[in-house]
Amino acid sequence: MTDARIRSGPRRARWWGPLAVAAVLVLLAGGWPLIGSWIAGDERVTAGTVFRVGPDEHHRAWFRVGSGWTLDQAATTPSRVFVLRHGDVDLSVAYISLPRSDDADALWSGLRETVRVADRHARLGPPGPVVADAGAQGMAGTLTRGGDTGRAVIYPGPDDAFAIRLIALAPPDSTDPEWLPVRDVMRSLTFTEAAA
Numbered sequence: 001m002t003d004a005r006i007r008s009g010p011r012r013a014r015w016w017g018p019l020a021v022a023a024v025l026v027l028l029a030g031g032w033p034l035i036g037s038w039i040a041g042d043e044r045v046t047a048g049t050v051f052r053v054g055p056d057e058h059h060r061a062w063f064r065v066g067s068g069w070t071l072d073q074a075a076t077t078p079s080r081v082f083v084l085r086h087g088d089v090d091l092s093v094a095y096i097s098l099p100r101s102d103d104a105d106a107l108w109s110g111l112r113e114t115v116r117v118a119d120r121h122a123r124l125g126p127p128g129p130v131v132a133d134a135g136a137q138g139m140a141g142t143l144t145r146g147g148d149t150g151r152a153v154i155y156p157g158p159d160d161a162f163a164i165r166l167i168a169l170a171p172p173d174s175t176d177p178e179w180l181p182v183r184d185v186m187r188s189l190t191f192t193e194a195a196a
Contacts, residue, residue: 045069045084050196054095055079059162061136061155062196063093064188066181084185087178089150089170091185096154096163104160108139111152111165119145124152133187134195140186145169153186164189 054060127139
């Protein structure tokens with residue numbers, strides 16, 4: 001019969017506990033927003049990037065962004081919906097399919113109903129004309145939704161086969177300079193690749 005004795009392993013340093021607590025505090029205080037952006041998939045966009053929105057070569061448009069934009073990859077469906085941010089302003093650019101060309105006449109009233117589905121207190125102002133830099137003609141108006149204010153723009157595509165809808169929203173106290181990059185994106189929309 002052998003004498004079996006349990007030997008204790010090497011003594012562990014007792015400093016790891018406070019170090020782990022300090023690491024967690026640093027993570028929560030400073031690193032959490034960074035980790036949140038990684039999880040959400042926010043990606044900084046290079047100034048001058050051109051995005052194509054639309055499912056195929058006959059139904060598509062292009063728009064360009066300047067500096068300071070990030071792309072929300074989790075909320076973006078390439079070729080259908082792009083969600084971008086610049087400061088406090090959120091901008092979504094979406095492709096709208098029109099089964100019949102006469103549906104183009106109902107685009108603004110359809111948008112009004114759509115924004116009220118998500119928020120019954122949302123308000124879309126009357127449309128006014130807007131012309132993009134490359135000549136695309138559309139409709140624009142003010143939008144209030146979820147306590148935020150902003151602008152909605154719809155550009156009907158060629159032959160009224162589809163449309164591109166842009167919505168920009170920000171807290172009411174956002175400054176005018178924050179809206180300048182948004183205006184530039186909205187006016188950059190084109191249905192001609194060469195003009196992108």
